[in-house]
Amino acid sequence: MREALDLLRDRPLVVLTGAGLSTDSGIPDYRGPGSPARMPMTYQEFVSGPDARQRYWARSHLGWGRMRRADPNAGHHALVRVHPDLLITQNVDGLHERAGSPRLVALHGRIADVICLGCRATSPRQALQQRLTELNPGFAERHAAVEVRPDGDVELDETAGFVVPDCRECGGILKPDVVFFGENVPAPRVERCYAAVDALAERGGALLVAGSSLTVMSGFRFVRRAAKAGTPVVIVNRGATRGDELATYTVDAGCSEFLGLLADQQTAPMPSR
Structure with missing residues (x-):
């Protein structure tokens, strides 16, 4: 050293x-000693349909709620x-x-920012977090014990029924303003x-x-x-x-x-x- x-x-x-x-x-780390194997969602999967986005945002809603409290x-x-x-x-x-x-x-990019894939408008993640909480009452409380993964993700399979809002400006798809696997x-x-x-x-x-x-x-x-x-x-x-x-x-x-x-x-x- x-x-x-x-x-x-x-x-x-x-x-x-x-x-x-x-x-x-x-x-948590991605690949450090003892890190579990994981397959992060790719951009192609994210835009493939509403089920994939529901799965992403349900997990991210829980994970980012904890990540934002990290110092x-x-x-x-x-x-x-x-x-x-x-x-x-x-x-x-x-x-x-x-x-x-x-x-x-x-x-x-930064997980604290959100971008619309339609009109490209950006907004704070905190505003979307509030909308997700209002649209999915009790969801965070029911899954309070899930394990956190890197990038504000969590270990969770039960995402059916999670409500994901669209862009308030144009009705487009909202995505965290970060580079997914499969993006440049x-x-x-x-x-x-x-x-x-x-x-x-x-x-x-x-x-x-x-x-x-x-x-x-x-x-x-x-x-x-x-x-x-x-x-x-x-x-x-x-x-x-x-x-x-x-x-x-x-x-x-x-x-x-x-x-x-x-x-x-x-x-x-x-x-x-």
């Missing part, structure tokens, strides 16, 4: 975070102090925003991230990955791009990742612990010579 921290000291940084960063906030943890707050050139997060929980990270790209990350987000990663090579910077297995290409591509340019890559994660062979250092440790040490050394005065 010390070698990785020394490499990152006083360098320009781009940080890429994944679900492992939010586990200390009580949000940023020590790792989120440490990254505010690290103050990277750009923070790229694959998480949709909004905890980096709540912690106060200023230079941020939410690669996959909007090009402007990707280009902003590429530009920040490319700049590291010119400035002697490094790419730090925290809490991601890099299984999904949307995050892994930035590691490949940095490594190809000769930029050092440090990966901090519980367990192996897809990018380990490209990394300068891999650290099997908790994100909060490592990021706290990094923040401390970034803000500590340099020793006198």
